[in-house]
Amino acid sequence: MTEHAAPSKLIKGATGDWEVVIGMEIHAQVTSRAKLFSGASAEFGGEPNDHVSIVDAAMPGMLPVINEECVAQAVRTGLGLEAKINLRSVFDRKNYFYPDLPQGYQISQYKHPIVGEGEVIVDVSPTERIKVGVERLHLEQDAGKSLHELSATESHVDLNRSGVALMEIVSKPDMRSAEEARAYVSKLRTILRYIGSCDGNMEQGSLRADVNVSVRRPGEPLGTRCEIKNVNSIRFIGQAIEVEARRQIAILEDGGVIAQETRLFDPGKGETRSLRSKEEAHDYRYFPDPDLLPLEFDQAYVDALARELPELPDAKRARFIEQYGLPPYDAGVLVMERASADYFEDMIKDGANPKAAANWLINEYFGRLNKEGLTINTGPISAQANSSIVQMITSNEISGKIAKDLIEIVWSQPGDPREIVEARGMKQVTDTGEIEAAVDAVISANPDKVAQALAKPTMLGWFVGQVMKTTGGKANPQTVNELLKKKLGI
Amino acid sequence: MSVDSAVVRRIAHLSRIAVEDEEVERLRGELNAILAFVEELDAVDVSGVEPLTSVLPMKMKKRADVVTDGGIADDILVNAPEREDHFFVVPKVVE
């Protein structure tokens, strides 16, 4: 891991280069049916106060009982982050008053979290990987929601989120650019989705980032940091870091000092602003929650969860490179989502050539899905159908161009691609005689172009196009090429 | 250790309990009386002693991940001092 940013990542200020240092606290909602300490539903949405038990509403005399699945999810996630799993951890109360915090405290883990140090390998670009250290992961309760827009003088409180399990994942200040930060969140999201411990849905708030940003001259000690709260998309995380770093640099270059504070990113205005009103004298008075015994389990429990863990993205990527001979970039793209990787492997099981399948998915099918706002799971074409298409391309049964037409047909009226090709006569013409006739026809019809082509060999493309046109795109382009070269003498 | 009136006000605010100016002096006296009473603990040798977390020699039981509760918004709101359409209503919170 590099201590300091590569020169290319430095930010140019008026008085020289600056390095930005970024750490992140990610709140990831645990995938579970019920809440962390109550039997109410953890499902997103719902009518106001419908997913609320008397425990969540902090009625007098209510007590928390921990949900075993939330514990398992935290352990699985810790394993996925290559982190130390603490066999004994403690729940603490974080005390503060807020209308969406019914107990007057959040049950969290302060001194003894369930997961300790770990690390995430982040692909910043096809050629750059960095390691980001994980400081800790702990379990805690989400708060409810205060709505401020329904009235000018009052706020409305809905406790549906109150008590839903969150994992707070705290990184070390190991990131040195907005790009690295974006890539880190994206990678973390991938890991969580693989494990199934968080759905990673940022729009619904299942994944929220608090971003700590500071700047310094290269080689200097860490500067004062500001925390940008609750940034809710990967794109905004990048933007927030850029504008916050520039804001801090401008202050420092003007001879000012950075005040340590909490800020909010306003994507509309493209700026961060101080949340000083909420800053007043925080003193959370953490102490161990006397309603809960320490959370304890043994190594056998951890080992059992480890055995059930799916193959994680880094391992899968390495295997794809090794087993299928994929370029690292292609392997990286395919493993971003577990569903895509599975889909790819289904195509191979069906007989597709791995490299061709990867090409086809990355260059054709993923783009097509993206355009329609679909995912690999919601897209209309099965892995078997895409595999058939790729196999026909590989065996020269259809051309790449025909394949593009074919996918459009299969997209809107699903069916066996082989049957469609057969029925519609879309097979590539590989019969040299037939192609030769077409080539001869084009040459004899365009004597002027033939002359031009002798002087300017790039004209060959024009001839290829003409032949393809007359054969309805079915001629094997390679054969067309070879014949044209021979006949034109270039 | 003893508290002065500024500390009394700070604790009162942290506790979200309004104190009138004329109460501060009396509260300061009472709190200091309690602090003086517990001061003897400073002399106890606690080196090497773990703070007690629970008197119970047992492991914490866990619940199964099953939805067993909720769908009782009327019950949740029945005692609310102010409510509207199944929301609790509070004075405007300024962010």
Add this chain to the structure above:
Amino acid sequence: MTEPTHLTLSQARDALKARTLSSTELTQAHIDAIDRAGALNCFITKTPELALDCAKESDARIARGAAGPLEGLPLGIKDLYCTKGVRTTAASRILDDFTPTYESTVSANLWRDGALMLGKLNLDEFAMGSSNETSAFGPVVSPWRRKGANGIDDAKIVPGGSSGGSSAAVAAHLCLGATATDTGGSIRQPAAFTGTVGVKPTYGRCSRWGVVAFASSLDQAGPITRTVRDAAIMLRSMAGHDPKDTTSVDAPVPDYEAAIGASVKGRRIGVPKEYRLEGLSPEIAALWDQGVAWLKDAGAEIVEISLPHTRHALPAYYIIAPAEASSNLARYDGVRYGLREKGRDITDMYEKTRAKGFGAEVRRRVMIGTYVLSAGYYDAYYVRAQKIRSLIKRDFDLAFAGGVDAVLTPATPSPAFALGEKGSSDPVEMYLNDVFTVTVNMAGLPGLALPAGLSGNGLPLALQLIGRPFEEETLFALAAALEQAAPKIKLPAAWWS
């Protein structure tokens, strides 16, 4: 025949079973007694109609032969227990007319076994007090009166606290038994002050679910009754594992009543020298000696033991209990239930609501608790107090490991006092009442207080038995032996009617 209200709980149970008395008659007699006892201020809420409805159902069940172990027996419920559909106040203005939609596990256990509720009993606000003077509904007056220089003094005597409504109501024959709670002595001290029997079970024996929390690591439910046997009967129904409280123990509940009358021969009783406090009143010291003699006569073996950290228990308690309380009481914020005072903004609303809703003692303890948890003080106060708690527990562990079956001590350092007599200038003066009881909560042990004599001014004095964790049966056996040996305490006649 004895007046129905003067039956013990076990006698009433047997009378109902023999059908020489109906639950309706028994319940009506108690309702009448309660109506005549307004001067004692034992009840915050009376539920006579509910009680009579339940009595009728109980009579039907008895007739069908489907009676539960407590079938048809009228009880009082400390108003710290949430009761479904019946206002629950914790004796605080801040809960206003809060009416739970749920029933506490312990009270539900009692109803499951056939008992019925006469009403909700007064207490110190949020169970914070030792004289029942901090209640927002006014103090409870003990049925006891003391002898002054010229005969009976007309000073009103405190019933102890925080379960003062429970102890006074049981002593005044307003109910056969009552639920109570004990955080630092709140069952045993009021029992001691009123000549009744109070049991604080082992931490974890009874569920805390649905009982308004004061200090979670110390709170425990238990009964107050007029006899040891009655306490054993009630506790058996109250106790048991509750999946809703993970600090409740998953272990079978013994038939405590079976321990009554069991031999105590050969039992080793520890007498801790550290409880012989400097300035301990001679009559309390004499009572203690008497208790030792009674147990010896019953065949028990007496050993002197040392519990060296005893004197630190009360100061440590006054850090831990307020710290937990400051957090437990944060939910009373005027948002979801209870009192709300108007404010300029949300913070102003919180501050005004809590200033008006909490009484002086609660405000004081919440503030002390906030202080000892606050940044810079946490280690010096809270962590240190929890370390001392470890030492207190270790003292008991060592004594029990040395073969001691139970410990005998006085229950309180003095008999009951008059209303307004203590703690008005210095809160600590009142706190000292719990000096003998608080160690038991700190170590999570079972403790039992029972009447053993009268003071020079005619007020009850009590002994305390402390047991090994979850060995309440031993306490019941020893307490029954002491009850047998001690002179009968005659509860006061109804001067208040």
